[in-house]
Amino acid sequence: MTPxxxxxDIERHFGGVHxxxxxxxxxxxxxxxxxxxxxxxxxxxxMRILSGAMEPSAGKIRIRGEDARLDSPHQARExxxxxxxxxxxxxxxxxxxxxxxLGRELxxxxxxxxxxxxxxxxxxxxxxxxxxxxxxxxxxxxxxGGQRQVIAIARAIYFDVKVLIMDEPTAALGPAETAxxxxxxxxxxxxxxxxxxVSHDLHxxxxxxxxxxxxxxxxxxGSHRIEEVTKDDVLxxxxxxxxxxxxxxxxxxxxx
Amino acid sequence: xxxxxxxxxxxxxxxSINGEAFHKLSALAxxxxxxxxxxFGNSAFLSVNNGLTxxxxxxxxxxxxxxxxxxxxxxxxxxxVGSVLALSGTVAGLLVKAGVPVPVAMTVAxxxxxxxxxxxxxxxxxMRITPFVATLGMMMIARGTALQLTGAAPISQLGEAFxxxxxxxxxxxxxKMPNGLSKVVFPGIPYPAILxxxxxxxxxxxxxxxxxxxxxxxxGSNEEAARLSGVNVERxxxxxxxxxxxxxxxxxxxxxxxxxxxxxxxxxxxxxxxIASAVIGGASLMGGVGGVSGTMIGAFxxxxxxxxxxxxxxxxxxxxxxxxxxxxxxxxxxxxxxxx
Ligand SMILES: Nc1ncnc2c1ncn2[C@@H]1O[C@H](COP(=O)(O)OP(=O)(O)O)[C@@H](O)[C@H]1O
Ligand SMILES: [Mg+2]
Numbered sequence: 001m002t003p004x005x006x007x008x009d010i011e012r013h014f015g016g017v018h019x020x021x022x023x024x025x026x027x028x029x030x031x032x033x034x035x036x037x038x039x040x041x042x043x044x045x046x047m048r049i050l051s052g053a054m055e056p057s058a059g060k061i062r063i064r065g066e067d068a069r070l071d072s073p074h075q076a077r078e079x080x081x082x083x084x085x086x087x088x089x090x091x092x093x094x095x096x097x098x099x100x101x102l103g104r105e106l107x108x109x110x111x112x113x114x115x116x117x118x119x120x121x122x123x124x125x126x127x128x129x130x131x132x133x134x135x136x137x138x139x140x141x142x143x144x145g146g147q148r149q150v151i152a153i154a155r156a157i158y159f160d161v162k163v164l165i166m167d168e169p170t171a172a173l174g175p176a177e178t179a180x181x182x183x184x185x186x187x188x189x190x191x192x193x194x195x196x197x198v199s200h201d202l203h204x205x206x207x208x209x210x211x212x213x214x215x216x217x218x219x220x221x222g223s224h225r226i227e228e229v230t231k232d233d234v235l236x237x238x239x240x241x242x243x244x245x246x247x248x249x250x251x252x253x254x255x256x
Numbered sequence: 257x258x259x260x261x262x263x264x265x266x267x268x269x270x271x272s273i274n275g276e277a278f279h280k281l282s283a284l285a286x287x288x289x290x291x292x293x294x295x296f297g298n299s300a301f302l303s304v305n306n307g308l309t310x311x312x313x314x315x316x317x318x319x320x321x322x323x324x325x326x327x328x329x330x331x332x333x334x335x336x337v338g339s340v341l342a343l344s345g346t347v348a349g350l351l352v353k354a355g356v357p358v359p360v361a362m363t364v365a366x367x368x369x370x371x372x373x374x375x376x377x378x379x380x381x382x383m384r385i386t387p388f389v390a391t392l393g394m395m396m397i398a399r400g401t402a403l404q405l406t407g408a409a410p411i412s413q414l415g416e417a418f419x420x421x422x423x424x425x426x427x428x429x430x431x432k433m434p435n436g437l438s439k440v441v442f443p444g445i446p447y448p449a450i451l452x453x454x455x456x457x458x459x460x461x462x463x464x465x466x467x468x469x470x471x472x473x474x475x476g477s478n479e480e481a482a483r484l485s486g487v488n489v490e491r492x493x494x495x496x497x498x499x500x501x502x503x504x505x506x507x508x509x510x511x512x513x514x515x516x517x518x519x520x521x522x523x524x525x526x527x528x529x530x531i532a533s534a535v536i537g538g539a540s541l542m543g544g545v546g547g548v549s550g551t552m553i554g555a556f557x558x559x560x561x562x563x564x565x566x567x568x569x570x571x572x573x574x575x576x577x578x579x580x581x582x583x584x585x586x587x588x589x590x591x592x593x594x595x596x
Contacts, residue, residue: 051484053483053484072486073483073484073485073486074486074488077486083484085484087480087481088481089478089480089481089484089485090478090481091473091474091477091478091481091482091485091544092477092478092544093473093476093477093544093545094470094473094474094477098470098473098474099485102470102474102481102482102485102486102487103482103485103486103487104485104486105467105470107467111466111467112465112466113464113465113466113467113469113470155485
């Protein structure tokens with residue numbers, strides 16, 4: 001099977017800082033890959049490069065086996081790569097429907113904004129994620145962290161998504177909403193969508209991911225099927241950048 | 257800060273009044289209060305003739321203010337509009353003097369304004385110069401060019417046709433009296449006022465109903481979010497500056513036409529009146545907030561203040577001081593409200 005995404009030898013430097021240093025990572029349809037690491041390990045940079053929001057200093061990206069140029073978020077979205085940014089990337093003064101459709105506004109035959117249809121669609125997709133979602137007409141600056149997060153998620157899944165990048169999607173959410181995001185991830189995987197999940201929550205990661213990639217100071221220090229590692233193994237990779245000394249694969253599967 | 261034109265962007269439940277609507281209402285109340293006070297002080301203030309003078313005076317500030325509003329919503333500022341007005345007006349005058357028909361000359365003048373705006377936009381987005389500095393540069397470049405082109409001398413005797421836009425009126429009715437003099441039955445609606453109305457409606461439509469308008473708010477609200485959402489941030493900003501420049505050109509035509517003289521020294525500090533009307537009308541210099549209707553109210557507040565104080569014999573210097581206080585007060589009240 002062709003991978004949905006292949007990122008090969010990706011580098012990104014900021015002056016002397018090697019935020020991403022020669023990382024290769026891939027993603028298959030219907031697969032959830034957890035991206036783990038300390039703050040500052042380079043997870044967001046790697047994900048932003050795939051989103052078209054950051055230019056790599058070096059490296060290659062293939063999407064569905066074809067070389068891709070991801071020079072702008074727009075190009076990435078055209079290829080079906082949708083991103084939920086850690087910062088959410090919402091325009092505070094606009095309301096939920098305007099944010100949901102920002103950059104991809106629905107328009108009438110005359111080219112006018114079709115605010116009514118955008119409101120209807122927004123109501124549908126938002127209530128699917130959170131049945132209690134109200135305040136569709138309020139500027140999103142007035143909404144709670146959870147509601148804002150829901151808008152950011154809705155914006156990523158509403159359109160024809162093939163690859164979903166979730167950079168700490170549950171950071172601002174309560175338990176119920178976190179569970180909802182978990183359900184959503186399982187459902188999207190069923191539909192054959194590939195997902196990169198950046199998270200600090202090992203419980204969620206072990207619950208949702210098929211594979212984990214661990215980063216440490218810009219390097220990829222591990223890539224494992226979830227069955228072959230324990231939480232302690234992963235913690236060791238995150239903290240020390242290496243597996244415990246006495247480590248053996250739990251299931252005899254190959255170490256990648 | 258008040259919500260973005262959320263009245264435009266949203267369906268509001270009954271009884272919920274948002275910050276922007278509140279600001280607009282209070283600005284409107286201020287305007288009514290001013291008119292009342294001046295009318296009480298001098299009955300001539302409410303005369304038809306004075307009303308027309310006021311409309312004429314306000315139309316120039318209003319045109320500049322609308323362009324300024326678009327720029328301010330993107331989070332920028334355009335300090336060049338007063339000078340661009342002068343450059344465009346003198347270009348129109350020079351062309352007419354050279355035998356070019358008036359409509360062509362005035363169209364070119366608007367184009368000159370648009371080009372100045374385009375340069376502003378390119379300098380800001382491509383060279384990454386802050387709007388304040390970029391348009392400050394353009395302010396001097398445009399003024400200098402206007403003075404250089406004319407040798408700093410006004411161009412007069414431009415002919416009747418040149419004065420048509422600034423001095424004509426729709427539905428003007430004049431009656432010939434038996435003694436040979438003519439009597440004005442109805443002074444008509446001045447063309448500048450009609451022009452302002454058309455531009456205001458067009459700009460409001462663009463901001464509320466068109467994608468470019470939505471993107472203008474988005475860019476001013478959170479530039480990074482707009483970029484990540486696929487909005488072409490650079491093009492959106494450039495469009496705002498081009499419109500501001502073109503409207504400055506149009507305002508130049510109106511002003512020079514009214515004087516029937518192309519004055520390279522006209523329009524000094526007009527950018528400040530334009531900024532003041534936008535801010536009094538509720539626009540935020542932080543970006544993301546503002547609207548045409550608010551700016552129109554702001555322009556009329558400034559126009560009424562100037563006109564009323566003039567009639568009351570208050571010196572131009574004192575007027576400046578008063579308007580300065582009004583601007584600070586308007587922003588202060590807005591901040592008080594949004595801090596709650
Ligand atoms: N725009 C930037 N300019 C300079 N340094 C940056 C920038 N973005 C990230 N970095 C640096 O790159 C490193 C990786 O950051 P990031 O990818 O955000 O880490 P993570 O998401 O894993 O916490 C950090 O040292 C961070 O300071
Ligand atoms: Mg991060």
